[in-house]
Amino acid sequence: MSDRIYIFDTTLRDGEQSPRATLDAEAKLEIAHQLARLGVDVIEAGFPAASPGDLEAVKSIAEHVGTANGPTITGLARTTRGDIDKCWQAVKPAVRPRIHTFIATSDVHLKYKLQMSRSQVLNRTGEMVTYARGYCADVEFSAEDASRTDPVFLHEVLAAAIEAGATTLNIPDTVGYAQPAELAEMVQRVIENVSGMDRCILSVHCHDDLGLAVANTMAGLQAGARQVECTINGIGERAGNAALEEIVMALHTRGEWYGLHSELDTTQLTRISHLVAARTGISVPPNKAIIGANAFSHEAGIHQDGVLKHSATYEIMRPETVGLTQSRLVLGKHSGRHALRKRLEEIGYVELTDDQTDRAFARFKQLADKKKTVTEADLEALIADEFQQPEALFVLHGVHVSCGSPSIPTASVSITLPNGECETRASTGSGPVDAIFSAVNQIVRVEAELLEYVVHAVSGGVDALGEVTVRIRGCGENARTLSGHGADTDILVASAKAYVAAINKLSRAPTPVCSVSGSDLNVETVAVSS
Ligand code: KIV
Ligand code: ZN
Numbered sequence: 001m002s003d004r005i006y007i008f009d010t011t012l013r014d015g016e017q018s019p020r021a022t023l024d025a026e027a028k029l030e031i032a033h034q035l036a037r038l039g040v041d042v043i044e045a046g047f048p049a050a051s052p053g054d055l056e057a058v059k060s061i062a063e064h065v066g067t068a069n070g071p072t073i074t075g076l077a078r079t080t081r082g083d084i085d086k087c088w089q090a091v092k093p094a095v096r097p098r099i100h101t102f103i104a105t106s107d108v109h110l111k112y113k114l115q116m117s118r119s120q121v122l123n124r125t126g127e128m129v130t131y132a133r134g135y136c137a138d139v140e141f142s143a144e145d146a147s148r149t150d151p152v153f154l155h156e157v158l159a160a161a162i163e164a165g166a167t168t169l170n171i172p173d174t175v176g177y178a179q180p181a182e183l184a185e186m187v188q189r190v191i192e193n194v195s196g197m198d199r200c201i202l203s204v205h206c207h208d209d210l211g212l213a214v215a216n217t218m219a220g221l222q223a224g225a226r227q228v229e230c231t232i233n234g235i236g237e238r239a240g241n242a243a244l245e246e247i248v249m250a251l252h253t254r255g256e257w258y259g260l261h262s263e264l265d266t267t268q269l270t271r272i273s274h275l276v277a278a279r280t281g282i283s284v285p286p287n288k289a290i291i292g293a294n295a296f297s298h299e300a301g302i303h304q305d306g307v308l309k310h311s312a313t314y315e316i317m318r319p320e321t322v323g324l325t326q327s328r329l330v331l332g333k334h335s336g337r338h339a340l341r342k343r344l345e346e347i348g349y350v351e352l353t354d355d356q357t358d359r360a361f362a363r364f365k366q367l368a369d370k371k372k373t374v375t376e377a378d379l380e381a382l383i384a385d386e387f388q389q390p391e392a393l394f395v396l397h398g399v400h401v402s403c404g405s406p407s408i409p410t411a412s413v414s415i416t417l418p419n420g421e422c423e424t425r426a427s428t429g430s431g432p433v434d435a436i437f438s439a440v441n442q443i444v445r446v447e448a449e450l451l452e453y454v455v456h457a458v459s460g461g462v463d464a465l466g467e468v469t470v471r472i473r474g475c476g477e478n479a480r481t482l483s484g485h486g487a488d489t490d491i492l493v494a495s496a497k498a499y500v501a502a503i504n505k506l507s508r509a510p511t512p513v514c515s516v517s518g519s520d521l522n523v524e525t526v527a528v529s530s
Contacts, residue, residue: 001224001226002226003259003260003261004226004260004261004262004263005221005226005227005228005251005260005261005262006041006042006201006203006226006227006228006262007039007040007041007042007227007228007230007244007247007248007262007264008040008041008042008044008074008203008227008228008229008230009035009040009042009043009044009230009231009232009244010044010205010229010230010231010236010241011031011035011231011232011235011244011276012028012031012032012043012044012045012046012057012061013044013045013046013047013075013076014044014205014229014231014236014237014241015231015232015233015235015236015241015276015280016028016046016280017236017237018235018236018237018240018280018282020280020281020282020452020471021235021280021281021282022471022481022483023279023280023483024057024481024482024483024505025053025056025057025060026505027279027483028045028046028057028060028061029057029060029061029064029065030275030279030384031232031272031275031276031279032045032061032064032065033064033065034268034271034272034275035065035071035232035272036065036070036071037265037268037272038264038265038268038269038272039071039263039264039265039268040071040244040264041071041072041227041263042071042072042073042074042098042227043061043065043066043071043072043073043074044074044075044076044100044229045057045058045061045062045073045074045075045090045091046058046061046075046076046090047075047076047077048075048076048077048083048086048087048089048090048091049077049078049082049083049086049087053480055086055089055090056090058073058075058087058090058091059089059090059091059093061073062090062091062092062093062094062097063093063094065094066091066093066094066095066096066097067095068095070094070095070096071096072094072096072097072098072138073091073094073096073097073098074091074097074098074099074100074138074140075087075090075091075099075100076100076101076102077099077100077101077102077132078101078102078103079101079102079103079124079125079127079128079129080128081128081131083101084099084101084128084131084132084135087099087100087101087132088132088135088136091136092135092136096138097136097138098136098138098139098140098168099132099135099136099138099139099140100139100140100141100142100170101128101129101132101139101140101141101142102141102142102143102144102170103121103124103125103128103143103144104121104143104144104145104174105121105143105144105145105146105149105153105154105157106144106145106146106148106149106150107149107150108145108148109144109145118153121157122156122157122160125141125157125160125161125164126160126161126163126164127164129141129160129161129164129165129166130164130165132165133164133165133166137167138167138168139165139166139167139168140166140167140168140169140170140203141158141161141166141168141169141170142169142170142171142172142203142205143157143158143161143169143170143171143172144172144174145172145174145175146170146171146172146173146174146186147171147172147173147174147175147177147178147182147183147186148174148175148177151186151189151193154171154186154190155189155190155193155194158171158190158194158197159194159195159196162194162195162196162197162199162200163196166200167199167200167201168200168201168202168203168227169190169194169197169200169201169202169203170202170203170204170205170227170229171186171187171190171202171203171204171205171225172204172205172206172207172229173204173205173206173207173213173216174205174207175207175209176206176207176208176209176210176212176213176238176239177209177210178206178212178216179212179216180212180215180216180218180219181219183204183206183216183219183220183223184219184220184222184223185223186220187202187204187219187220187223187224187225188223188224190202191223191224201226201227202224202225202226202227203225203226203227203228203229204216204217204220204221204225204227204228204229205228205229205241205242206220206229206241206242207236207237207238207239207240207241207242208234208236208238208239208240208241208242209238209239211239213234213239213240213241213242213243214234214242214243214246214247214250216242217230217242217247218247218250218258221251221258221260222258228242228247229241229242230242230243230244230247231243231244232244232245232272232273232276233245233273233276233277233282233284233288233291234246234288235276235280235282243288243289243290245269245273245289245290245291245322246289246290247262248262248264248266248269249266249269249289249290249317249321249322252266252317252321253316253317266321266322266323267320267321267322267323268323269290269291269322269323270291270322270323270324271323271347271376271377271380273290273291274377274380274458275380275384277456278381278384278456278467278469278485279469279483279485281452281454281469281471281483283454283456290317290322291322296315296319296324298314331343331364331368331374331379332368332374333365333368333369335364335368337357337358337361340357340360340361340364341357343376343379344357344360344379344383347376347379347380349383356386356387359386360382360383360386363382363385363386364379364382367382367465367489370463370489371463371464371465371489375458377458377465378458378465380458381458381465381467381487382465382487384485384487385467385485385486385487385488385497392500392501392504393417393418393504393507393508394415394416394417394418394443394444394500394503394504394507395415395416395500396413396414396415396496396497396500397414397415397416397422398413398414398424399411399412399413399414399436399492399493399496400412400413401432401435401436401492403431403432403435408428409428409429409430409431409432409434409435410426410427410428410429410435411426411427411428411429411432411435411436411438411439411492412424412425412426412439413425413426413427413436413439413440413443413496415440415443415444415500417443423443424443425439425442425443426439427439427442432492433453433492433495436492436495436496436499437450437495437499440496440499440500440503444500444503444507446474446503446506446507447474447475448472448473448474448475448502448503448506449472449473449475450470450471450472450499451471451472451473451481452469452470452471453468453469453470453471453495454468454469454470455467455468455469455491455494455495458487463489464489465487465488465489466487466488466489466490466491466494467485467486467487467494468485468486468487468491468494468495468497468498469483469484469485469498470483470484470495470498470499470502471483471502472484472499472502472503472506474506480506482502482505482506483502483505484497484498484499484500484501484502484503484504484505485497485498485501486498486499486500486501
């Protein structure tokens, strides 16, 4: 049996099922590019049958990220022809497409959810895996709620899937019920009893309801599974999925003990963690293993003394191994355009045009004037902020805020409109951010509901760059949820940028999504023609 572990990332599918974590297509693509840089073997990019938007997002990832050197791209499909058709439509542009189809196998799911008998589930599995194989040579089958399924029936279903041509078999602990030794036993029994298993990869997919997702995953690997399904920061349905960074670092740090390895570039872990936290708005607790803010901090005097004498006294991993380079000065205020371009290439922005490099350089200079040390994380936030809206309809021109105690928070905002005119409006609000958003609303005349507002510091110190994510919902028939991001050393300016970015996305929707009031701006026309 090989000692290589395949990493199947489902941040964009199961992770996106986290309460509040809706990602728009643009954010999904951005995360997918970064997952490819990390070197994951498979990206589960979404659930194409869930909505036309999800199908398009998966397709775009298949086209742009599923390249010759890129990962396998898959989408989830129930065992129905309709779902499998849509999944294939979405993943087929990838160089290595995979269809991932699933059906529940536990009695409780069969009786109450599916209202199907065991023999119906068995037949459906064979038929639909065969159907998927008609499209694609790489088919994964998952027996949902495997850990609560009668083992004899589970083995029958898995054997039927193999017989029909499945190449990867996944046994999820869907409700996070299993204990490590139990999960290992389930894996062993499948390997011993399911005929044809030697031709397939066995995969585990663990949820964290009892806080055991990573422990269960590692037990599954020890018992012979060779693919793990996991998410960045452990986000996912309910209590989440097994955290990718913890599994990968367990394999990296204790690889000899396990006799196993993955081929990921661990130095990308911090960056992808920040990106997922920023785009989903789900922040990482400071004590989170590997990527929490305190994961490499030593507080107790005895520990500090030990680490200063030799890092191995209290550190089992070096911070650099997970890409924690925030304290490192990336560029200074005297660095030139060439140095910036080189540094941007090093952190993955290889395709910037001259014009984009010029814009990035101008932003960098502004930042370097305000902030003594410009770190890699700052640079990331700045670039993501600069390029998220290449053709913005509304361009933020200026923000002025007056607030404090006692006073009524008041904001004045200037925005350049699609017709080139600059409009300024002032508004009060319950707080400075509310006042800014209300002034923006008066100018853009787009009705939108603010669903979420999240701010976090990109790096430490009083001059830290603040990164704001807002999530808004448009109104009317075509109501969609969209997010916007903004980064600035002033978090109120970052808030205005994030809100205007989200409004721009809403206004650029292919079909009219907003009711328009006011006389001089026809957003419906702009939206349809863009
Ligand atoms: O948790 C689960 O069972 C799943 C499957 C659909 C793979 O996410
Ligand atoms: Zn799941």
